[in-house]
Amino acid sequence: MAGDAGTAWVLRRVRPLGGEPVDVLLADGVVAAWRPAGSTGPDSDGLPPGTAFLDADGLILLPGLVDLHTHLREPGREDAETVESGTRAAALGGYTTVFAMANTNPVADTAGVVEQVWRLGLDAGHCDVRPVGAVTVGLAGQRLAELGAMATSAAGVRVFSDDGHCVSDALLMRRALEYVKAFDGVVAQHAEEPRLTVGAQMNEGVVAARLGLPGWPAVAEEAIIARDALLAGHVGSRLHVCHVSTAGSVEIIRWAKAKGWQVTAEVTPHHLLLTDDLVESYDPVFKVNPPLRTAEDVAALRAGLADGTIDCVATDHAPHALEDKETEWAAARPGMLGLQTALSVVMETMVIAGRLDWAGVAERMALAPARIGGLPSPAADAGSSIAVGAPATVTLLDPSPWRVVEADALASRSRNTPYAGRSLPGTIRATFLRGRPTVLDGKIV
Amino acid sequence: MKGHLLSTEDLSREDALLVLDTAERMARVAEASVRKLPTLRGRTVVNLFFEDSTRTRTSFEVAAKRLSADVINFSARGSSVSKGESLKDTAQTLEAMGADAVVCRHGASGASHRLATWVRGSVVNAGDGTHEHPTQALLDAFTMRRRLGRVDGLSVTIVGDVLHSRVARSNVWLLTTLGASVTVVAPPTLLPLGVSSWPVQVSYDLDAVLPKSDVVMMLRVQRERMSAAFFPTEREYSRRYGLDVDRAATLPEHALVMHPGPMVRGMEIASQVADSARSTIVEQVANGVSVRMAVLYLLLGGGSGEVA
Numbered sequence: 001m002a003g004d005a006g007t008a009w010v011l012r013r014v015r016p017l018g019g020e021p022v023d024v025l026l027a028d029g030v031v032a033a034w035r036p037a038g039s040t041g042p043d044s045d046g047l048p049p050g051t052a053f054l055d056a057d058g059l060i061l062l063p064g065l066v067d068l069h070t071h072l073r074e075p076g077r078e079d080a081e082t083v084e085s086g087t088r089a090a091a092l093g094g095y096t097t098v099f100a101m102a103n104t105n106p107v108a109d110t111a112g113v114v115e116q117v118w119r120l121g122l123d124a125g126h127c128d129v130r131p132v133g134a135v136t137v138g139l140a141g142q143r144l145a146e147l148g149a150m151a152t153s154a155a156g157v158r159v160f161s162d163d164g165h166c167v168s169d170a171l172l173m174r175r176a177l178e179y180v181k182a183f184d185g186v187v188a189q190h191a192e193e194p195r196l197t198v199g200a201q202m203n204e205g206v207v208a209a210r211l212g213l214p215g216w217p218a219v220a221e222e223a224i225i226a227r228d229a230l231l232a233g234h235v236g237s238r239l240h241v242c243h244v245s246t247a248g249s250v251e252i253i254r255w256a257k258a259k260g261w262q263v264t265a266e267v268t269p270h271h272l273l274l275t276d277d278l279v280e281s282y283d284p285v286f287k288v289n290p291p292l293r294t295a296e297d298v299a300a301l302r303a304g305l306a307d308g309t310i311d312c313v314a315t316d317h318a319p320h321a322l323e324d325k326e327t328e329w330a331a332a333r334p335g336m337l338g339l340q341t342a343l344s345v346v347m348e349t350m351v352i353a354g355r356l357d358w359a360g361v362a363e364r365m366a367l368a369p370a371r372i373g374g375l376p377s378p379a380a381d382a383g384s385s386i387a388v389g390a391p392a393t394v395t396l397l398d399p400s401p402w403r404v405v406e407a408d409a410l411a412s413r414s415r416n417t418p419y420a421g422r423s424l425p426g427t428i429r430a431t432f433l434r435g436r437p438t439v440l441d442g443k444i445v
Numbered sequence: 446m447k448g449h450l451l452s453t454e455d456l457s458r459e460d461a462l463l464v465l466d467t468a469e470r471m472a473r474v475a476e477a478s479v480r481k482l483p484t485l486r487g488r489t490v491v492n493l494f495f496e497d498s499t500r501t502r503t504s505f506e507v508a509a510k511r512l513s514a515d516v517i518n519f520s521a522r523g524s525s526v527s528k529g530e531s532l533k534d535t536a537q538t539l540e541a542m543g544a545d546a547v548v549c550r551h552g553a554s555g556a557s558h559r560l561a562t563w564v565r566g567s568v569v570n571a572g573d574g575t576h577e578h579p580t581q582a583l584l585d586a587f588t589m590r591r592r593l594g595r596v597d598g599l600s601v602t603i604v605g606d607v608l609h610s611r612v613a614r615s616n617v618w619l620l621t622t623l624g625a626s627v628t629v630v631a632p633p634t635l636l637p638l639g640v641s642s643w644p645v646q647v648s649y650d651l652d653a654v655l656p657k658s659d660v661v662m663m664l665r666v667q668r669e670r671m672s673a674a675f676f677p678t679e680r681e682y683s684r685r686y687g688l689d690v691d692r693a694a695t696l697p698e699h700a701l702v703m704h705p706g707p708m709v710r711g712m713e714i715a716s717q718v719a720d721s722a723r724s725t726i727v728e729q730v731a732n733g734v735s736v737r738m739a740v741l742y743l744l745l746g747g748g749s750g751e752v753a
Contacts, residue, residue: 214575281558329555
C-alpha cells in the first residue's frame with residue numbers, strides 16, 4: 001500500500017538538486033540507492049517486495065524543508081489554525097519539520113505546553129513539529145521562563161523566542177543568551193525596539209507619509225540587532241535574528257559575522273518579494289510585522305541570502321481568522337500565510353533570478369535551519385543530505401508550472417495569503433518523511 | 446466624476462475644477478430665497494461618523510438637505526473591543542438600507558477605502574485617521590479662489606502638525622494639482638520622514654516664509670503631542686510656529702489666513718489674527734456646505750456639472 005511506512009519507493013528519473021536524472025530508491029527510511037535514470041523497473045534486482053514507483057521525470061529532489069518560524073496557533077486560536085491544518089500546509093509546501101512559535105494561548109512557556117504541541121504534531125503526522133519555547137513568562141519580557149525544563153522535556157526545545165514581542169530589556173536578553181548555553185539552545189530574537197514602534201502600522205518612509213499611517217522605522221530593528229550581536233559576542237552565545245527586513249540589518253549581521261560571533265539570521269519569503277507600496281490598497285492582508293519594506297531593502301535581503309549573510313529562509317507563517325483581517329488597517333492583526341508558497345517565492349526571487357542554485361536552496365531552506373534549530377545529525381552539505389544513507393526525508397518539486405495562488409485552495413484554516421491572484425512558479429508533487437510519503441501527487445497522503 | 450471621493454491624491458485637475466465650478470453654482474443657491482434644489486429627491490445619504498465631529502457632520506447634513514436628499518445620521522462610535530468588526534457590520538447594515546452615499550469619518554487611516562470595498566453606494570471620505578480629508582481641501586481651494594480669484598500660481602504655506610494632519614495631506618495634493626506652490630512649515634518632529642517625496646518645499650522657519658505667502662494655513666496642534674516629545678512646551682511651540690500679531694504683520698497685504706478648525710487660540714494662532722479681516726475662518730465654514738453639495742451632486746446626481 002502506498003503510504004505504509006514500510007513501503008519502498010523508486011523515484012524514477014528524479015533530478016537530485018536539479019542535476020542529471022537518476023532513479024532514487026527510498027527504503028527502510030533512508031535513501032537506499034541511486035541508479036541510472038530509467039534503469040529501475042518492477043523486475044529490477046534488489047528491490048524490496050511491494051516497492052512503489054513514482055514517475056519523477058523533470059522533478060527536482062530536495063531534502064525536506066525545515067521552517068524555523070511557524071505559527072500553528074494551537075492551543076488557543078484553533079479557529080485560525082491547528083497543529084493538524086498547519087502541518088498539512090507545511091507538508092504540501094515541501095516541509096518535513098516546522099518550529100512552532102510560542103505565542104499561543106496559553107503561551108508555550110512551560111514544559112507542559114511545549115509537550116502538548118509536540119504531541120499534537122506526532123498525532124497529526126504530516127511533519128515533525130519542534131516547539132519553540134518562550135524566553136520570558138507569558139512573553140511579558142519580565143522574567144525568564146523555565147528554559148531548562150522545556151529543554152529537557154519530551155519536546156526537547158532548543159530554540160527560544162518571544163516572537164511577536166522583542167526581548168527589549170538588555171539585561172534580560174543577556175541572561176537568556178547566557179543561560180541557554182547549558183543545553184546548546186539559541187535565542188531567536190524578534191528585533192523591534194518597542195519605544196520606536198509605538199502605534200506603528202507600516203514601514204516608515206515615503207509610502208507611510210502619503211497614507212498617513214504611523215511608521216515602523218528600520219532603525220527599530222537595526223538597533224536591537226546591533227545590541228544583541230554585541231551581547232552575543234560579549235558572552236559567547238548563539239543569537240538567531242528572526243525575519244530580517246532591512247538593508248541596514250543585513251549590513252549589521254555581515255559585520256557581526258565578520259567579527260566571528262555566533263549570529264545567524266532568517267528572512268521571510270514575503271520580505272524577499274513584496275514591498276510597502278502594496279499597503280496603498282489599505283488591505284490588511286499586506287499587514288505584517290516587521291512590515292513590508294522598500295525595493296532597496298528587498299534587493300539587499302536577496303543579496304544577503306545569496307552570499308550567506310542571511311543563513312536561511314523562514315516563513316513566519318501567521319494564520320489569522322477572517323474577522324482579524326477584514327477590518328480597517330489599524331485594527332487588523334499582522335501576519336501572512338507562508339508555508340505553501342515559500343519555495344515558489346524563493347524559486348522566483350533567488351533561483352530564476354540566478355542568485356542561488358538548487359543546492360543553495362537546500363542549504364538555505366533545509367540544512368541551515370536544521371543546524372540553527374539543533375535538529376539531530378544534520379547533513380554536512382546539500383549533496384550528503386540526499387546521498388545514499390541519508391534519511392529519506394525529501395521533497396519533490398515540479399519547477400515548470402506557474403500557478404495562480406488561490407486562497408481557498410490552501411490547506412490552512414485561514415485565508416490571509418498576500419499572493420492571492422499572483423502567479424508563482426513551481427509546485428510540490430511529493431514529500432517523504434523518513435521514507436513515508438506525506439504528500440503524493442500534490443495531495444496529502 | 447463618479448464612484449467615490451476617498452482622497453485628493455487621485456483627483457484629476459479636471460475633476461477638481463468641476464467640483465469647484467459646481468460649488469460656485471451651489472453657493473448661488475445658498476444666496477437665493479428658496480435655498481433648496483430637488484436634485485437628490487428620493488436619494489439617501491448616510492452620515493457615518495465614528496469620531497465626533499459636529500461641524501463636519503452638520504455641514505454634510507445641510508448640504509444633503511439642500512439637495513433634497515434623505516439624511517440619516519449614523520453615529521457609530523466603534524466599540525473599543527472590535528472596531529474592525531463594527532466597520533464591516535455597519536457597512537452591511539447600510540447596504541441593506543439602500544444608502545446611495547455614505548459620508549464616513551473614522552479614526553483609522555484608510556477606513557473609507559475599506560468601506561468602499563464593502564458597499565455599492567458612493568463613499569465620501571469625511572476624514573480618515575491621519576490620512577486625508579478631501580472635502581476640507583476642496584473647500585479651502587474654493588475659499589482661496591473666491592477671495593483671490595485663482596489657485597494656480599499661489600504660494601500657500603501650511604503650518605503645524607503636518608505629520609498627524611489629514612487636512613495637510615489633502616491640501617498638498619489638491620493645491621499642487623491646481624497649480625499652487627506649497628510650503629510646509631513645522632518642527633522636524635511633526636513632519637513625516639517621507640515628506641521629501643512630496644511636491645512641496647519644507648521649511649522649519651516660519652518667519653522666512655511668511656512674507657512670500659499668499660495664503661497661510663494654520664493647523665491645529667494637539668497639546669497631547671507634548672507628552673510624546675514632539676515639542677518641549679506649548680510656549681516654545683507657540684513662539685516658534687504660532688501666528689501671532691507681529692508675524693501676521695509680515696504677510697503681504699492681500700494674504701489670507703486660514704484654519705480648518707477647531708482652533709486653539711493663543712497656541713497656533715492669536716485671537717486678533719483669527720478674527721482679522723484677512724482671516725477666512727468663518728467663510729470656510731459657509732463654503733464647506735457649497736463644496737459638499739457639489740460633491741454629493743456630482744457623485745449622485747449627474748456628471749455633467751449642469752445645475753438647474
